[in-house]
Amino acid sequence: MREAPEKPAEPAASAAAPPPEGEGPGRRRFIIFATASSAILMVSIDGTIVATALHTLTRELHTSLTWSTWTITVYQLGQIVSLPIAGRLSDSLGRRRMFLAYVTVFTLSSLLAGFATSIYVLIALRFTQALGGGGLMPSTMGVVADLFTRDRDRWLGLVTSFFPVGALLGPTLGGFIVTYSTWRAIFFINVPVGVVVLLLLLLLLPPARAVRVRIDLPGAGLLGAALLTVMFGLNQFADRGVRSPLPWSLLAGGAVLVAAFLRHERRAEQAILPPALLRRPAFAVVNGINIVYGAAAFGVFTLVPTYAQLAYGLTPLAAGSLLSVRAIGMAGLSVTSSMLLRRVGYRAPMVLGFLILAAGLLLISLPPATGPFTWLGISALVCGVGVGIAGPPSNNAAVQLMPDQVAAISGLRAMFRQTGGIIAITLAAVAVGSGPGEAQALSRVFLVFAILTVLLVPLIFRVPERSAA
The missing domain is CATH 1.10.287 (Helix Hairpins)
Known part of the structure; x- marks a missing residue:
């Protein structure tokens, strides 16, 4: 009777060496998962938390809005550079080593960003911060895949779910901090989280075997x-x-x-853009749509809090909550859209979603028919509904190009969308810097992107339709 409990202990001990099982009981794996996922949440929040502080950064760092927007675009640029190679670096040098390196870079650059005294220093540190943050996503996916061999898809899906949560929390958290504290706390808040993540993973994360791979x-x-x-x-x-x-x-x-x-x-070899994709006309169509989608859905919309503060005098907290309202619309409709794909295909929901998104951007550009906050909140919700409907089919349409390379296609899709976001915010900043007034210029930007989104709709009919099951 006393020997019975020892029987399950033997396989656990013998399985201690391989990374999938870890060195101890299952509880250790869950702690690692929660710790690594909190790092992903931190990076996701940082993607949107600065949006509510642009007006404050412009004033306190004695710069222009044109330069302040670089704190957003350069963060996206750093992730574009980091994402395609971070996973391969982790495979080549070891996931534990690179994960700890990425957390260190992100945390240290966050600390230094909080002490920045000029916009140019802050931009450089935001780029460095993004290099570390961009490496955390593929590293976390690799760590989770190693630790959870059974039900791996479920745990990987849980990891990706932290990104929309971060997008939901970031703007409101940023608005709260800027309203009741200083913009510097936006970056300082990462430091204790990063230190805790670093120490826990240093103690708990088992070493992983390095594999020689080519990195582009x-x-x-x-x-x-x-x-x-x-x-x-x-x-x-x-x-x-x-x-x-x-x-x-x-x-x-x-x-x-x-x-x-x-x-x-x-x-x-191991190119970021596989040559087989470059030769396919559908690749240009799908990712042309991804660029405009990223520009309209995530690029110019990042400037809505700034527009709300400049045009209507909303507080940073109220302005930041507009992005959270959009995130709620996205979350609600993306689930419904995903469930209907098998029945309706890709093109119909993409057309509907893009038209609704255009309607939301148009509403933002128009004078409010009610109170400014209510009007912008309704407009943000409409945009979120459009993005939520169009997102899942556009995601799957890209995968349809090469179903056997889902990971590569997913990375490219994110890269093109972030590129669209960078271009949109940069063009908006140019319009603001060259226009008659910042608020009026931003209003015109939203109108232009509403029109551009509608003009894109005919191109959707060239997207590869869903294959029969």
């Missing part, structure tokens, strides 16, 4: 340099005007870097 570092460098050059070129239109040769020279340099990147990708 030149491709990532060329992509990042091309986007940064184009961003800076567009930014210079606001600072120097269209007659200056500098912005045009930078845009030409960006075009050369894009051409060099595409040429490199056709020859590179």
